Amino acid sequence: MSLKLNNLGRRIDGRWILRHLDLEIQNGECLALVGASGCGKSTTLRIIAGLDQADEGSITIDGTDVTSTAAVDRKVGMVFQSYALFPHLSVAANLELGLKVRGVAPSERQQRVRQVLQLVQLEERASQKPAQLSGGQRQRVALARALLRDPLVYLLDEPMSNLDAQLREELRPELRRLVLRDQKPVIYVTHDQHEAMAIADRIAVLKDGQIEQVANPIELYKHPASLYVAEFIGRPQINVLPPEQGVIKAIRPEALKLQAGGIACELLHREWLGASQIWQLDSRLGPLRMHVGSEQTVPESIQVSWAPEQEHRFNARSGKRLTA
Amino acid sequence: MLLLLVPAAVLLAVVFVAPMLHYVWLSAHANSVLTGLVPIPNQGANWLRLVSDQRFWQDAGQTLRFTVVSVSLEVLLALAIALLLDQRWRGRGVARALTLIPWALPTTVMALGWRWIFNTPYGPLNQTASLLGVAPLNILSNPSITWMATVLADVWKTTPFAALILLAGLQTIPTDLYEALRLEGASQRTCFLRITLPLLKPYIALALLFRLAQAFGVFDLVQVMTGGGPASSTESLALYAYINAMRFLDFGYSATVMIGSFILLLLLCLISWSFLIRLQRRTGRV
Numbered sequence: 001m002s003l004k005l006n007n008l009g010r011r012i013d014g015r016w017i018l019r020h021l022d023l024e025i026q027n028g029e030c031l032a033l034v035g036a037s038g039c040g041k042s043t044t045l046r047i048i049a050g051l052d053q054a055d056e057g058s059i060t061i062d063g064t065d066v067t068s069t070a071a072v073d074r075k076v077g078m079v080f081q082s083y084a085l086f087p088h089l090s091v092a093a094n095l096e097l098g099l100k101v102r103g104v105a106p107s108e109r110q111q112r113v114r115q116v117l118q119l120v121q122l123e124e125r126a127s128q129k130p131a132q133l134s135g136g137q138r139q140r141v142a143l144a145r146a147l148l149r150d151p152l153v154y155l156l157d158e159p160m161s162n163l164d165a166q167l168r169e170e171l172r173p174e175l176r177r178l179v180l181r182d183q184k185p186v187i188y189v190t191h192d193q194h195e196a197m198a199i200a201d202r203i204a205v206l207k208d209g210q211i212e213q214v215a216n217p218i219e220l221y222k223h224p225a226s227l228y229v230a231e232f233i234g235r236p237q238i239n240v241l242p243p244e245q246g247v248i249k250a251i252r253p254e255a256l257k258l259q260a261g262g263i264a265c266e267l268l269h270r271e272w273l274g275a276s277q278i279w280q281l282d283s284r285l286g287p288l289r290m291h292v293g294s295e296q297t298v299p300e301s302i303q304v305s306w307a308p309e310q311e312h313r314f315n316a317r318s319g320k321r322l323t324a
Numbered sequence: 325m326l327l328l329l330v331p332a333a334v335l336l337a338v339v340f341v342a343p344m345l346h347y348v349w350l351s352a353h354a355n356s357v358l359t360g361l362v363p364i365p366n367q368g369a370n371w372l373r374l375v376s377d378q379r380f381w382q383d384a385g386q387t388l389r390f391t392v393v394s395v396s397l398e399v400l401l402a403l404a405i406a407l408l409l410d411q412r413w414r415g416r417g418v419a420r421a422l423t424l425i426p427w428a429l430p431t432t433v434m435a436l437g438w439r440w441i442f443n444t445p446y447g448p449l450n451q452t453a454s455l456l457g458v459a460p461l462n463i464l465s466n467p468s469i470t471w472m473a474t475v476l477a478d479v480w481k482t483t484p485f486a487a488l489i490l491l492a493g494l495q496t497i498p499t500d501l502y503e504a505l506r507l508e509g510a511s512q513r514t515c516f517l518r519i520t521l522p523l524l525k526p527y528i529a530l531a532l533l534f535r536l537a538q539a540f541g542v543f544d545l546v547q548v549m550t551g552g553g554p555a556s557s558t559e560s561l562a563l564y565a566y567i568n569a570m571r572f573l574d575f576g577y578s579a580t581v582m583i584g585s586f587i588l589l590l591l592l593c594l595i596s597w598s599f600l601i602r603l604q605r606r607t608g609r610v
Binding site for chain 1: 498500501503504505506507508509510514518519522523
């Protein structure tokens with residue numbers, strides 16, 4: 001039981017904006033779809049929902065091919081980036097409308113709306129309009145609407161992008177708990193690698209409509225399949241050294257160590273993160289970022305090095321990882 | 325900060341409040357050729373005359389009929405046009421521009437055009453009729469149907485204006501609202517009734533009130549197209565006020581007619597407004 005995308009492709013004006021997309025998401029698994037804007041992640045979501053049509057490939061939900069099934073019969077619960085709440089309806093009416101459209105009896109409608117409002121802890125907001133709610137509350141209404149759908153698949157399109165950083169952090173565990181409550185596949189689209197790392201079981205990195213790598217967060221961080229993934233995942237960003245004989249080396253800022261006899265560097269700037277600090281260095285290899293403990297003082301002369309096994313090596317032409 | 329409002333307030337006072345007060349003052353005076361164009365207070369005689377003036381009330385009824393029929397047709401047609409122009413299709417940009425042409429034409433020009441269209445027996449309408457073997461239609465000389473011709477011309481001219489307002493309203497509705505409801509299996513019709521119409525209501529109200537005020541004060545269209553005839557059957561209140569001043573040179577009474585029609589318009593706006601508010605309260609329920 002799962003959601004499967006087989007060789008999915010989408011072409012607009014003769015250009016493939018999505019190609020050869022293969023993914024399988026298990027029940028009770030949250031997969032984050034990340035990538036820069038325009039990489040095709042929202043398109044993927046819309047194709048799964050049935051709001052857009054694929055030009056190639058197929059989609060199966062629980063073993064049933066739904067590629068040409070109407071959106072309504074796919075039973076997906078979608079949370080839109082804008083939340084797509086009806087501004088003229090109260091919170092309860094927003095939730096009830098979908099049930100009414102689906103022909104659920106009035107008494108059952110009210111009961112189910114009450115239950116879901118309880119679940120997202122918005123009972124006392126039932127009669128308010130969306131404009132009277134905070135961003136976090138609106139997002140919970142949008143989520144409640146998806147939950148009411150009893151979906152086979154959850155599709156979340158940047159559900160946190162309109163919230164401030166602190167609220168995002170607070171809501172993350174709650175959101176994960178709610179969407180995984182009934183053990184369905186969840187696709188979470190975001191452009192924020194940090195959020196993807198925090199919320200997802202696995203992450204698929206998209207670039208120009210193609211998957212660069214699918215792996216769990218640790219694997220993605222430790223063994224990025226391409227230079228693009230290495231640069232996309234992990235903050236502060238990985239240090240990329242100038243190519244040498246067709247090979248690009250990259251080293252994580254946290255892998256750099258102060259060591260006599262290492263590469264001589266000049267300190268340009270210190271950034272305090274509280275528990276740690278980032279040093280912006282300049283060296284003969286170009287600018288370097290170094291992640292050090294907050295106790296670390298700046299020595300007279302800075303010389304840095306790293307263990308060879310901490311080096312990531314990529315083909316300079318293709319950007320693919322070289323296995324040493 | 326209030327000081328910054330002074331220029332606007334002065335402008336408003338000079339071009340709006342002052343003439344208005346002057347007319348109120350004038351309506352309490354006899355001021356015509358009979359008084360040698362010298363205003364003489366006449367203790368509300370103008371107003372007594374207005375209340376029992378059959379022509380005033382006949383014109384009020386005609387103006388109301390013209391307003392209600394043309395504004396309803398305009399808003400309905402405008403809604404259909406706006407919905408069409410909001411869809412994505414080839415040539416939409418051109419169609420949007422073309423739609424505005426009737427509105428961009430000066431009223432006198434288009435009123436002359438319509439007068440020619442309805443001309444008996446040489447106008448295009450009667451030419452076509454004669455080709456089809458139909459007897460000439462004396463549209464502009466039949467007191468029971470001429471008003472419909474003025475409604476037609478007004479609808480033709482001002483529907484684009486209402487369509488423009490409604491189109492702007494349609495474009496403020498985010499597409500993902502429709503998509504969210506489509507995922508629940510809603511039909512086009514449900515989407516229209518549940519999303520488009522309620523969210524468009526403020527814009528419909530705006531178009532309605534704008535057009536109501538304009539149509540009730542109709543002057544140039546009627547003046548050029550029919551001159552208020554035949555047999556005063558298309559005479560509007562504005563035209564009656566004009567005739568009193570310019571033909572009968574009775575400025576006191578003309579001012580009374582104008583203030584009287586202004587009061588009627590206010591009443592009309594109030595009635596429509598309370599109707600719209602009641603409609604607004606009904607949304608928000610499933």
